[in-house]
Amino acid sequence: MNNPDTIPRPTALFEAIADSLKERILAHVLPPGAAIDECALARELGVSRTPVREAIKVLARDGLVRVAHRRPGHCTVTAWSQDDLAELLRFIEHLDSFPHADHDNPFAEELIQKLTDRLYLAVGPAFATADQDARRRLEHPASAVSLTAYFAWRRLEVARRTMADTSAA
Numbered sequence: 001m002n003n004p005d006t007i008p009r010p011t012a013l014f015e016a017i018a019d020s021l022k023e024r025i026l027a028h029v030l031p032p033g034a035a036i037d038e039c040a041l042a043r044e045l046g047v048s049r050t051p052v053r054e055a056i057k058v059l060a061r062d063g064l065v066r067v068a069h070r071r072p073g074h075c076t077v078t079a080w081s082q083d084d085l086a087e088l089l090r091f092i093e094h095l096d097s098f099p100h101a102d103h104d105n106p107f108a109e110e111l112i113q114k115l116t117d118r119l120y121l122a123v124g125p126a127f128a129t130a131d132q133d134a135r136r137r138l139e140h141p142a143s144a145v146s147l148t149a150y151f152a153w154r155r156l157e158v159a160r161r162t163m164a165d166t167s168a169a
Contacts, residue, residue: 013047017052018059022064036056064117096147119131124161
């Protein structure tokens with residue numbers, strides 16, 4: 001008899017829509033501050049508004065979008081101030097510095113991923129790619145990159161990108 005733990009769970013429609021929107025948001029196809037029209041998105045995807053609304057709730061819970069509760073259907077991609085970004089970076093650095101190999105807290109990795117997604121949204125897809133490459137190098141056993149050097153690089157890159165954004169505005 002098959003083990004029920006090995007049977008893949010089908011993805012609900014709203015989860016698939018949330019994943020698709022998350023990819024668009026993190027790639028800045030939908031940049032910070034962009035409005036998300038539930039009706040237009042539902043038409044584009046060929047679905048009713050209900051799964052779109054549920055997907056937006058998931059993304060709002062993860063901090064990737066903001067919903068104006070007094071204005072039904074009004075949703076925007078989360079935009080981050082420089083202070084918000086600095087605080088987010090400090091928080092991620094603090095969490096990342098704790099060893100999670102013993103898996104005492106099963107939610108730690110998920111929390112770090114959600115916060116990292118917020119950082120990628122705030123800073124942009126080029127930073128996300130460079131950060132993922134740096135993480136892979138850091139995980140390699142023969143890596144000469146230290147965790148301290150990695151965080152120093154990450155802070156410097158975020159500072160460079162936010163300064164470039166403010167000077168361009």
